[in-house]
Amino acid sequence: xxxxxRQREGIKNFIMQRCDHPTAETVYEHIxxxxxxxxxxxxxxxxxxxxxxxxxxxxxxxxxxxxFDGNVAPHYHFSCKKCGRVMDLEMDSIQHVNVIASHKxxxxxxxxxxHFFGTCPDCLAKENSTKNS
Numbered sequence: 001x002x003x004x005x006r007q008r009e010g011i012k013n014f015i016m017q018r019c020d021h022p023t024a025e026t027v028y029e030h031i032x033x034x035x036x037x038x039x040x041x042x043x044x045x046x047x048x049x050x051x052x053x054x055x056x057x058x059x060x061x062x063x064x065x066x067x068f069d070g071n072v073a074p075h076y077h078f079s080c081k082k083c084g085r086v087m088d089l090e091m092d093s094i095q096h097v098n099v100i101a102s103h104k105x106x107x108x109x110x111x112x113x114x115h116f117f118g119t120c121p122d123c124l125a126k127e128n129s130t131k132n133s
């Protein structure tokens with residue numbers, strides 16, 4: 001049985017209330033308001049533990065710091081290569097790729113992670129306004 005931690009609970013609650021997929025640094029800056037003596041290492045350890053427990057999701061974008069998501073239901077993410085923003089994508093499931101992948105694979109595929117990237121609507125609008133100026 002895992003010992004209860006007010007700091008861990010505060011971290012989890014913060015992430016669950018957010019839709020912007022905060023970084024560990026963002027979590028740290030927020031949680032310090034409630035727990036002034038918390039260390040960045042404690043935040044990282046608790047984020048790792050919450051991820052391992054399946055209570056949050058860690059999103060590695062390949063560029064920039066990892067992000068964290070309180071929505072553990074299956075869904076997809078989009079990362080903007082210009083501003084670094086991470087967003088949820090509203091779309092139908094593409095879990096059928098697991099069946100396709102299993103056709104020529106002798107093992108057992110349990111799931112997959114799909115991450116989309118490109119330019120977000122805000123950055124596209126900025127680009128277009130700059131071109132039209």
